[in-house]
Amino acid sequence: MLRRAPLLLLLLLAGCGSAAAAGEDCLRLDLRSGHGEIEARVRVDTADDWQIVVVHDGHVAWRGERRGPFRYRHRMKDYKGADHVMVRVTAPGGKVCTKTDLVSD
Numbered sequence: 001m002l003r004r005a006p007l008l009l010l011l012l013l014a015g016c017g018s019a020a021a022a023g024e025d026c027l028r029l030d031l032r033s034g035h036g037e038i039e040a041r042v043r044v045d046t047a048d049d050w051q052i053v054v055v056h057d058g059h060v061a062w063r064g065e066r067r068g069p070f071r072y073r074h075r076m077k078d079y080k081g082a083d084h085v086m087v088r089v090t091a092p093g094g095k096v097c098t099k100t101d102l103v104s105d
Helices: 005-016
Strands: 027-034 037-044 047-056 059-067 070-077 083-090 095-101
Touching: 027 083, 027 095, 037 047, 037 083, 047 070, 059 070
Parallel strands: none
Antiparallel strands: 027 037, 037 070, 047 059, 047 083, 083 095
């Protein structure tokens, strides 16, 4: 876990300089928990080819590509205590949007 922490921090910081930080909100993240699972609902309304990474408690839960606009749902095991979920989408032109949220029992 400690070896991955710098990578996760780098991913989070890279999202801070994105278009989303400048006022353009290109990514929506809604987390719902129940029955031992967390469902991440991701929505992107911009028409681009996106690379997506879903990170759950420091581990890559899913990585893939989608053509926007799109909606995506990903289910993960709900661990005891608080769960941190981060979604990062990147377009070919360098546009990056990142959302982070916390789900607690």
